[in-house]
Amino acid sequence: MQKVAISACLLGEKCRYDASDNVNSSLLDLLQGHTLIPFCPEAYAFGTPRPTMDLIRTPSGDKALSNETGEDLSAPVVDYANIFFDKHPDIELFIGKDRSPSCGVCSAKLYNTNKTLLSHTEAGLMAKVALTRNIECTDAEKYGEEI
Numbered sequence: 743m744q745k746v747a748i749s750a751c752l753l754g755e756k757c758r759y760d761a762s763d764n765v766n767s768s769l770l771d772l773l774q775g776h777t778l779i780p781f782c783p784e785a786y787a788f789g790t791p792r793p794t795m796d797l798i799r800t801p802s803g804d805k806a807l808s809n810e811t812g813e814d815l816s817a818p819v820v821d822y823a824n825i826f827f828d829k830h831p832d833i834e835l836f837i838g839k840d841r842s843p844s845c846g847v848c849s850a851k852l853y854n855t856n857k858t859l860l861s862h863t864e865a866g867l868m869a870k871v872a873l874t875r876n877i878e879c880t881d882a883e884k885y886g887e888e889i
């Protein structure tokens with residue numbers, strides 16, 4: 743049995759930008775018996791529903807910018823991630839929703855400031871914090887392939 747941090751939307755929480763979920767029942771079947779600890783940095787920081795954001799390569803680093811206002815939304819997501827992992831220092835596995843700019847592990851899209859796609863294999867902001875802390879991380883869509 744592992745202690746698993748998992749994107750809350752994968753568990754059926756309606757915390758996506760449009761107040762929908764990403765429930766994944768086959769993933770949940772695979773995770774039966776593990777202790778699941780849900781997280782959603784964007785709902786915590788910005789509420790639901792909310793404008794979308796994208797990862798953008800800027801002169802001062804890769805940032806999550808609001809698609810509505812262009813505001814840099816990175817800090818609240820990173821702050822949430824640090825608080826979450828400080829509170830749960832014994833997390834053994836991080837499962838992030840693939841392609842999310844916050845939660846994707848190796849599937850988030852990165853654009854330049856003209857919105858040209860630079861990469862689709864990036865870590866989202868919360869996943870980056872998990873990786874920095876040497877927590878094993880996987881995208882949800884890869885989990886079944888790795889067990």
Ligand code: SF4
Binds near residue numbers: 749784785842845
């Ligand atoms: S992908 Fe992450 S930030 Fe987006 S709704 Fe799911 S848990 Fe929240």
